[in-house]
Amino acid sequence: MEKYISQFIHYLSVEKGLSNNTLESYDRDIKLYCSYLKDQHLDIKNTTRTHIISFLMDQQKKGKATSTISRNLVSIRSFYQFLTKERILEKDPSLHLESPKIDKKLPKVLSVQEVELLLHAPSLDDTLGLRDKAMLELLYATGIRVSELVSLNLGDVNLGMGFIKCFGKGSKERIIPLGKVSIRMMAYYLERSRPHLKKKVEVDALFLNHHGKRLTRQGFWKIIKKYAKSTGIKKEITPHTLRHSFATHLLENGADLRAVQEMLGHADISTTQIYTHITKTRLKEVYARSHPRA
Template sequence: MEFIILVIMMEEMIRQFLNFISVEKGLAPNTIESYHRDLQNYLRFLKSQNITDFKFTSKTTIISYLLLMQKSGKASSSISRACAAIKSFYHFLMRERYIDEDPTINLDTPKLEKKLPRVLTVEEVERLLDQPDIRDPLGFRDKTMLELLYSTGIRVSELISLTTEDINLDMGFLRCTGKGSKERIVPIGSFAVTYLKEYVNNVRRLLIKDKNTDILFVNHLGKALTRQGFWKIIKKYARMAGINKEITPHTLRHSFATHLIENGADLRAVQEMLGHADISTTQIYTHLTKTRIKEVYDKTHPRA
């Protein structure tokens, strides 16, 4: 019984931490959910070791947990994220003076393998964008969403959160809220503007059920689309287009950034449009373009 009570107290500390990063730090809901999941997994590990208080943990405890994740085949990115969540949590416990020493000081985060995102060629993007049947209201919605994603490079989470107030078709830009609740303005290309105008003025009213809703893109029930719903949409059109590459909800975002840089776009401008806090995140697309240049060279140069 005492063991259960102590574990409940540990869960309460995690709850207080999540409330802290939500209210005082203003972290995005997706980040908070990830931290919650990672800390619950860590707590399960502590329970399996009969550790009933965070005061009884040490650097060795945390390293043992991270090594267990590694042995169980967890991706480097998952281990790194769990490490970051645990570090933040112990910083919070120090702040609250619950613990006297922070066991995560000098704790090394596992090095991430740099995995280059998969992107589509310009020809593959055009085939993908040509698949929706624009004679059908849902098909027209899909066409508009795909055009908008490739035109702006916004995240799928940002796309499905757009409202009618977030787009300015006369000026050709949209406003979206990204990670860390940071707002940014992104230009919209002429093709996307053309479809957006038709969608907003004529098609959207055929799909919405609640005339007072300001959600821009709705599903067949007239409710907001989900990430999973959009993922199914893009997978369907990729199959129809005969694209055999692995498709993710961010495929058009990655393709947008790569094609811009390939055509000489300034890296800082691309960083701004993508909403990256650190330019090193954007630089991965320069690696992509270098890889593709090498592939073209190997295929075409007579002495490659």
Template structure:
């Protein structure tokens, strides 16, 4: 349907330009059409799709020998805007970490989860699958299985260790009751906590902290990577910590750091 609509809009444009044959469509014709789409404030993704539709259409006309020359050969689609992930500032992270009521067992559990997520950059799936045997707290390390069941060892800081130990000493035994479980983080019934459970609890803590951002479990992973890069970590180290197979995946955080630095400059430099 989108393909059809793109061609209808292009045909309407040609009619206004009094171009009655596809043989008369030139490169400049297509550029003018794209310019019209931009002027009408169409989304970049929509313009990219239109160019793709036209490219396929003119390839078809060439194959059917209905036109002599393909006007799309020298046309480049506009680059899609890069959507950088949302991150929290260090102050927002502090507010979020301090949000759970640690006098209550679930609050203490939530504090331990948030501390581990921010200290390690683990994915939410890795957090829910953490088992007691994966903890090597005396060495300051956590063992995890990432995508493709690829094992990695990540360091965990003193603050996160402190809250995990407090959780293990008091909250977890209360949640577990008489049951047995090898999983680190448990729900109120003593069972393995789910991804949805972490998501729900995080939303509640974000609201309590008064943070007006769309914070997801992945936001803490993004914040972890961005903050350690801003403090001088090597990109290869960040790749290893995040468990990225390809460093190209990690490079988005360099763009993010540069954008944040630019924002800080614009905000605080007196002559920016």
């Protein structure tokens, strides 16, 4: 079974061009499913639709979230499709299995005032503060994912033209414009901060840690948590919060949904549409607070 899983992950990587995080997720899901089959003394070649449903029900009994179970099924389906395509299996038992319906949770967003508080939290008097300010401004200016932020190289930024180039899910390239504040802070970082962080070895990474190496997602998580705590903002702030706030604030100010979809790198516009629900909810809250007959 390990051989099939390894071949499947290689196929997803080479032919589908999926990111490392997505590949790890597929690998984890399939190994979990195969472990369940082993406990039931089943070979994957003898599995049926009933066995897949039993596995999903077992995950539900263990308290797994609907979103996790739905992702499990997506991984299992893809695995069976691969096994059928490679003629390891004659039939795909996962055909026509419906994913459990997931209630879409509205992402947490910050108000414009709260974003201002967060963006002004880093000190501009030290090397790391300048770097952090540049990163936060860039995130809010572009709405890129944190994984995309830490993957940026020096050559991906064009301050003269005012844009960045980043590679999203499936290695899809997109160009995103920068605002004046972000351009200014990036220039300050590149001139006054990055040369001090860079050690003797030349690195392409745009954002460096205090060791002179590429900043990691975990490193950025700690940074944003530190500033969130220092501002006293009561809402939970995650690395994705500025992305959500970027999209919501654009739509609130009349941006075109398709343009926001392109900037966020969403393959499906329905993913972007969730932000329109946020703006409607906020409008209702404002109306309820402000209208004399609300």
